[in-house]
Amino acid sequence: MEAETAEQPVRAEAEAQLQEIQMLKDKLEAAENRYLRLQADFDNFKRRTRLDQEAGEKYRAQKLVTDLLPVLDNFGRALEIEADNEQTKSVLQGMDMVYRSLIDALKKEGVEPIEAVGKEFDPHQHHAVMQGDDAAYGSNIVIEEFQKGYLLKDRVIRPSMVKVNQ
Amino acid sequence: MEAETAEQPVRAEAEAQLQEIQMLKDKLEAAENRYLRLQADFDNFKRRTRLDQEAGEKYRAQKLVTDLLPVLDNFGRALEIEADNEQTKSVLQGMDMVYRSLIDALKKEGVEPIEAVGKEFDPHQHHAVMQGDDAAYGSNIVIEEFQKGYLLKDRVIRPSMVKVNQ
Structure with a gap:
């Protein structure tokens, strides 16, 4: 028992050290997790930025x-x-030459007229303002265009205004 | 000496624990610094991205x-x-109405013709293709415009082609 009493403060110190070690390990783990989360946020931000820029x-x-x-x-x-x-x-x-050079400049930027007459009616590209009944065309086919529609690349900037066969 | 001997392994353990504590503290500091550096990188990236987007x-x-x-x-x-x-x-x-509506559409995007005749020659905005000698104008003044130049906001898209008074 003599020796045990002499060891008492040493043991208490060891106990405190063990607690500090555990606390430091917890803090280190938390710091590493925080880093990983920030890294993931950063990667996500870069990816979204790239998509936005594109x-x-x-x-x-x-x-x-x-x-x-x-x-x-x-x-x-x-x-x-x-x-x-x-x-x-x-x-x-x-003037027709000027007109065509204007269309060419727009085409270079990716602007194209939407095909309409003779095509199947597509609600994403065509806006039906009238219905027709023309035996020469099939059902749901665009038979007249009132205003030209345009695409910018794959995006409809303005739908065509059309007449659709019943 | 009896007690000291009994304490020996406990002291060695305490020493090892102190070393581990120091190692963990170093690692924690390194992890926190790494986090701060990443945070700074992220902030810089966000700032650059915003400037690029603008x-x-x-x-x-x-x-x-x-x-x-x-x-x-x-x-x-x-x-x-x-x-x-x-x-x-x-x-x-x-056609003149169409022409003016084209100029208006460009103006809405920030396109403006560069002022030339009567202005002081500005090498950033004017491209001198001839020199003149007209007593009605001062020296270094643009006295004729051969092709209109244009600005997009504060950027010269095409300088004016001009004749400058000597």
């Missing part, structure tokens, strides 16, 4: 393209006039 | 705008014809 890049011109569609519509209509003299004919030819 | 957003339409400038040039030139009859006059009026 989408932003892909559709970057959407606002300008949307604003240009009425210009295209009016330009197309202005070209439909029937020339009754040589000068008007020549002006219209020149 | 710049990307600001100049998003640059490519399409660049492709539209020759269309604008040709459109402007095609409108300069002198009508010799009523139909041509009416067609040109209609």
Whole structure:
């Protein structure tokens, strides 16, 4: 018992050390878990950022393209006039070249007209404003287009306004 | 000495525990520093991403705008014809409206023509292709514009081609 009494403070110290070791191990584990969670957050953020950037890049011109569609519509209509003299004919030819260069510039950015007449009606691309009954076409086929629709890459910027066969 | 001998293994254990405590403290400090570094990296990445997105957003339409400038040039030139009859006059009026709506759509995106004639020559905005000697203007003043230049917000997309007074 003599020796045991002498060991008493040593044992108490050892006990306290064991507790500190456990506390440090817990803290270390917590710190490592916190690091792993932050690493996972960071990876997620990078991935989302990359996807956002890709989408932003892909559709970057959407606002300008949307604003240009009425210009295209009016330009197309202005070209439909029937020339009754040589000068008007020549002006219209020149303007038609400008019109086509405008369409080409938009095409380079990924803008394409939506195919409509003769195609099966697609509610994602076509907006049906009338129903028709034309024996020459099958059921649910677009038979007339009132306003051209446009895609920017795979995104519908404006649906076509169409007449669909019953 | 009896007691000391009995304490020997306990002391050795305590020593080992102290070493483990020090090792754990070092590891914990290292883990916390690693966390702080990662946190700083993450913050930097977020800040850079936000700046990139702002710049990307600001100049998003640059490519399409660049492709539209020759269309604008040709459109402007095609409108300069002198009508010799009523139909041509009416067609040109209609086309002038289309032209102005094209310029308006570009303006909404932040595209503005660069001011040139009468302004002091600015090598960042003007490209001097000729020198003039016109007593009506001061020195280093733009006295003629051969091709219009354009800004997208604060960025020169195409400088004006000009004649500068000596």
